[in-house]
Amino acid sequence: MPLQYAGPKPLISAHGITFDLNKEDKFAYISIVAELIQALDHNYQANERYTYLAKAEPLNADIIFNLIKSKDTTLVDQIEERRKIAENEIADELNRAHENKVLGEEERDVLIRNIELMRNYQINRSVNKAVYYAGINVIANEIKQGHIDYIKAPMFQKFMHVFHSVQGALSKLHPAIDSTIDIHEEDGHLQLRLDIISRK
Numbered sequence: 576m577p578l579q580y581a582g583p584k585p586l587i588s589a590h591g592i593t594f595d596l597n598k599e600d601k602f603a604y605i606s607i608v609a610e611l612i613q614a615l616d617h618n619y620q621a622n623e624r625y626t627y628l629a630k631a632e633p634l635n636a637d638i639i640f641n642l643i644k645s646k647d648t649t650l651v652d653q654i655e656e657r658r659k660i661a662e663n664e665i666a667d668e669l670n671r672a673h674e675n676k677v678l679g680e681e682e683r684d685v686l687i688r689n690i691e692l693m694r695n696y697q698i699n700r701s702v703n704k705a706v707y708y709a710g711i712n713v714i715a716n717e718i719k720q721g722h723i724d725y726i727k728a729p730m731f732q733k734f735m736h737v738f739h740s741v742q743g744a745l746s747k748l749h750p751a752i753d754s755t756i757d758i759h760e761e762d763g764h765l766q767l768r769l770d771i772i773s774r775k
Contacts, residue, residue: 578602578636578706581699587668587689589682600700601707606633607737608710609642611726615717643706646713654705661701665694708744711737715744719752723771730758730765738769745771 584598614627634642644650672686717723718741726741728734738756745752753773759766 578640581696581703585693585696587693589678589686592689592693600703602703604733604737605639605707607733608707609634609639611714612642612646612710643710643713647709650709653709654702657701657705658698661698665697711740711744714741715748719748726769728767730767734767738767741769
């Protein structure tokens with residue numbers, strides 16, 4: 576399955592399909608993840624500052640996939656594992672729908688059809704999630720190996736989302752890396768800053 580946008584989390588019922596707009600598809604953030612990987616790809620020198628000018632348009636999905644795969648050779652396996660998990664979750668949903676005694680036969684059939692209708696959509700979201708978190712882990716490892724002290728970016732919701740994910744990945748490294756995210760004004764523009772506060 577190619578890397579592509581699916582959409583927000585579907586809420587599937589016997590009465591239709593709606594979407595949780597607060598649960599965006601991770602594909603919406605993958606281009607930012609890939610650009611951060613490119614921005615951090617340096618042979619770092621002590622006391623040097625590095626600047627990266629982000630592209631105006633999101634990166635092509637194939638470029639993103641190949642970039643993350645080049646940094647994490649287990650990406651294809653992670654995608655396959657996530658796909659299997661999604662397939663098992665869908666199978667569980669279908670089993671519950673078939674065994675549902677509360678719904679009438681017609682409602683049960685509608686629920687089953689709705690689950691099947693959204694099968695590829697849900698698998699696509701799972702693939703995007705696997706690629707996103709693989710990229711986030713690449714960034715965390717770049718920060719660790721490059722002894723990076725901070726990363727700055729414009730104060731946009733998508734950057735904030737990615738920075739929070741990176742912060743979570745840093746805390747799960749062994750040894751863990753503590754960090755903070757701050758918002759400050761610089762030259763009349765709001766900036767995000769991810770600071771490394773301690774390496775254990």
